[in-house]
Amino acid sequence: MLACAGAILAGCSSSPTPSGRSAGSGQEANKRSTLARAIEPGYKIGKPYRISGELYRPKEQFDLVQTGIASWYGPGFHGRLTANGERYDMHAFTAAHRTLQLPSVVRVENLDNGKVIIVRVNDRGPYIDGRVIDLSRKAAETIDMHDKGLARVRVSVLPDHSRQIAALAKKRTNVGAMDDIIERLNIDPSQTPAPQPPIRVAADRAPGSLFLQAAVFSVENYADRARTLLRGIGPVVVTPMERGDRTLYRVRMGPYADRTKANAALQRVREVGFEGAHVVARG
Numbered sequence: 001m002l003a004c005a006g007a008i009l010a011g012c013s014s015s016p017t018p019s020g021r022s023a024g025s026g027q028e029a030n031k032r033s034t035l036a037r038a039i040e041p042g043y044k045i046g047k048p049y050r051i052s053g054e055l056y057r058p059k060e061q062f063d064l065v066q067t068g069i070a071s072w073y074g075p076g077f078h079g080r081l082t083a084n085g086e087r088y089d090m091h092a093f094t095a096a097h098r099t100l101q102l103p104s105v106v107r108v109e110n111l112d113n114g115k116v117i118i119v120r121v122n123d124r125g126p127y128i129d130g131r132v133i134d135l136s137r138k139a140a141e142t143i144d145m146h147d148k149g150l151a152r153v154r155v156s157v158l159p160d161h162s163r164q165i166a167a168l169a170k171k172r173t174n175v176g177a178m179d180d181i182i183e184r185l186n187i188d189p190s191q192t193p194a195p196q197p198p199i200r201v202a203a204d205r206a207p208g209s210l211f212l213q214a215a216v217f218s219v220e221n222y223a224d225r226a227r228t229l230l231r232g233i234g235p236v237v238v239t240p241m242e243r244g245d246r247t248l249y250r251v252r253m254g255p256y257a258d259r260t261k262a263n264a265a266l267q268r269v270r271e272v273g274f275e276g277a278h279v280v281a282r283g
Contacts, residue, residue: 041085041122043169044102051127053246060101062159065195067275068132070108070153072140073125082123086175089136093182096123096134097155103169103178105161105185107194108133108143111152115143118158118185118192120165120178129218142186154275156194161185209281210262211254214274223249226274233268252280 046058074090082088084102095106104121117139126134133155137146145151161181168178185192214230217223220240227236230253239250253269256262262279269277 041082041103041169041175042172043166044084046083046102046124054127056098058099058101061099062104062157062162063195064100064106064155064157065275066132066155067111067273068153068155069130070110070133070135070140070145070151070155071126071128071131071149072135072137072146074137074140084122084169086122088123089179091138092136092179093117093119093139093142093186094123094136094179095119095121095139096125097121097132098124098127100157101162101166103162103165105158105165105182106133107156107158107189107192108135108139109154109156109194110143110145111154113144116189116192117142118161118182118189120182130222154194158192159195210256210259211252211280212256212262212266212269212277213280214251214253214269214277216251217249218246220249223251226251229272230269230274233272234265 045060048055048057050056073088073096077088078090080088082094082102083096088094095108097104097106100106100121102122102124105118106121107116107118109116117135119135119139121133123134126132131150133153135143135145140146143151143153165178165181214236215223215226217226220238223238227238230236230251234253236251236253239252240247241250242248253265254262256265259279266277266279
């Protein structure tokens with residue numbers, strides 16, 4: 001899980017090969033390329049895959065809300081095949097995500113300036129810890145993160161639009177037709193509200209057996225910073241755990257006597273930036 005006030009997160013790439021900031025002028029940024037418009041990709045979820053030893057499990061998900069770091073990729077990838085079989089067009093409103101169904105539609109809010117963009121996810125990435133989405137150059141320019149290269153963002157799947165795009169992809173609809181829908185959504189993206197993350201709770205448990213899982217990090221320093229941010233809400237524990245040949249650091253709060261108290265704390269935890277937090281049973 002990637003979560004938390006962006007101050008504790010860092011760094012990214014759009015593919016297994018880290019790309020960092022892209023170079024090149026912005027003279028063509030507002031021109032729609034016809035590069036991908038003749039391609040007719042289908043709908044894809046994909047099998048589990050490993051990058052640098054980390055296992056990723058793609059799945060169909062219409063309620064995802066994530067907070068983390070966005071990066072962007074541009075000229076170095078322009079024209080290359082994306083994970084769902086179309087050509088990457090840096091002049092379209094598209095993005096890469098590690099596990100979402102392809103294509104899906106997400107709302108991306110730049111938490112540093114409040115600007116919002118709607119993008120169609122059609123590729124896989126990024127794979128650097130802390131980064132949750134890799135935007136096309138046009139999308140990055142639209143929310144004013146192009147020059148900086150990185151931005152703290154909130155990523156929210158738009159369920160109705162994602163189902164609409166998925167249905168078109170299953171019919172092998174031309175990419176240009178799908179991109180036209182995204183273009184219209186971006187006439188005034190602020191009018192597309194962000195969905196609220198679902199509150200997931202464990203089944204009835206014995207008193208004191210419910211916890212909040214705020215986040216899991218692969219860097220201990222990030223977990224320590226998260227603990228500092230959460231101390232004002234309640235007791236916090238960072239627990240190392242082994243996953244394959246890696247050590248991860250789980251950030252949990254509690255225990256809570258019942259679901260009502262756990263849910264009340266959950267709302268406060270999400271308000272400070274841990275939007276992927278959820279209630280779990282002891283274990």
